[in-house]
Amino acid sequence: MGKRGYHHGNLREALIEAALKLIAQKGPQGFTLSEAAKDAEVTPAAVYRHFAGREDLIVEIAVQGFEIFADLMEFAYDDGRPSALAAFEATGRAYLAFARRYPGHYVAMFESGLSLNATPELARAAARALAVIEKAAARLSEHIPAAKRPPPAMFSAHVWAMSHGIVELFARGAPGGRAPFPPEDLLETGIGIYLRGLGLLPPDA
C-alpha cells in the first residue's frame, strides 16, 4: 500500500479505518484522535491535514455509513421486486447485515450521540437511508385492508425498533452476553410473527 517514505499515500482512508476499528471496539466516546493517528503510524497533528478535528472525523464516518447503508437497503429492496413482501424481508436482512459487517459505522451512526443534522451532508445521507425503510413498509402495508392498517410510519418504526433492539442486545458483545439464538434467526422469526399479526402472512406459515 506504500506507506514507505515520507508521505503516507492515503492517510485519509487509513485514519478512517483506524477510527472505525476503535469505535467498534470501544464505543464512540472511547475513541480518540491520538490513538487513531498512532494506529495509522502518524503524528496526531497530521490528522488536521485531512479533518477539521475529532468531531469532523466522526461525522465523515457517519455520512459514509449512511450512504453504504442506504445503498445496501436500496439494492435489497430492489424496487419492490419480486413482491412487496419479499422485498420488505430482504430489506430487513440487509439492515442486520449492515450492522454486522460495518459495526464501526453503525455505532457512529446510531450511538455516537451525533445529531443527524450536524451537517447538511449528514442529514441528506441519513434521510435517504431512512426513506428506504419507510418506503418498504409503506408499500407492504398497502396490502393490508385499510380498516386495520396501521400508519406506515408506525409500521416502519416497529420494524426498525425490533431490528435495532436485536442488533444492540444480541448482535454485539452486549450486556445479555451470549445471544440465545443467532441474531439473523431472531430477526426473521420476530418480523415473521409481526407480519402474521398484520395479516400479511398466512396464520400458520
Added chain:
Amino acid sequence: MGKRGYHHGNLREALIEAALKLIAQKGPQGFTLSEAAKDAEVTPAAVYRHFAGREDLIVEIAVQGFEIFADLMEFAYDDGRPSALAAFEATGRAYLAFARRYPGHYVAMFESGLSLNATPELARAAARALAVIEKAAARLSEHIPAAKRPPPAMFSAHVWAMSHGIVELFARGAPGGRAPFPPEDLLETGIGIYLRGLGLLPPDA
C-alpha cells in the same frame, strides 16, 4: 437535607444522584468522577470514602437499577394475575416506564459496556430482572398450541428487543430525533401486533 457543616451528611447518595444525572445527560463514557464530585459540592478525593473508584460507582448504579427494574416488573407481573396476557402486557409497560423514569440507571445497565458479571452482586440483580421477562413470556406462551409455539427464550428475546429498540430510538434524544409516535403507543401497538401473530390476541382486536 443538611449539607451544612463540615460533614456532608449523605454524600454517598448525593454522589449517586449526581452520577445518574450526568450519565443520563452525557452517556456512561462522558461521565467523570470529578464532575459528579463537583455536583455534590465536594472534593474529588472525597468520593473515595464511599466508592473504590469510578468503575465501582457505575457498578453500584447498575446494581441499584437492576433491583428497581426487577421490583417494578415483578410488581407489574403480579404473579400472572389477572391473566397471563394482561400480566405480560403490564410487564411490558413497566419496562418502558422504568426506562423513562430512570434514564441514568437504564444507561448504566445497558449502555455502559459493563459486563453483567462484573461483580456477583450485579450478576444476581441482573439475573433476577431478566428472569421476570422470561417468566412472563414463558407463561403466556403456554397458551399457544405446542405445534406453533416458539421457544420461550425466543419469544422473550423478541419482546425485549422491540422494547429496547423503542427506548433507544424513540424514547431518548436519540438519532431519529423526534419520535413519530409516543413510545408508549409504539410499544403497545407493536407488541399487540406481535401477539396477534402468535394467535394470542383475536385477529381483529
Added chain:
DNA sequence: TGTACATCAGTGAACGCGCGTTCACTGATGTAC
C-alpha cells in the same frame, strides 16, 4: 534529460486542560467517663 522551484503532507515540540487517584492532614462528630 536535467535542474530550479513551488507545493503541501507530515513532523515534533509545546500548550492548557481535566482526568482518576494518592496522601498527609484537619476538624466536626459522637462516645466514654
Added chain:
DNA sequence: TGTACATCAGTGAACGCGCGTTCACTGATGTAC
C-alpha cells in the same frame, strides 16, 4: 452536665497521564522550463 478523646468524613495539594489542538518547520514530490 462537662470534659477528653477516638473516629473518620472531607480537604487541598500533588502526581502522572493522555487528550485535542496550534505552530513553525522540513523535506519528499511533482511540475515548469
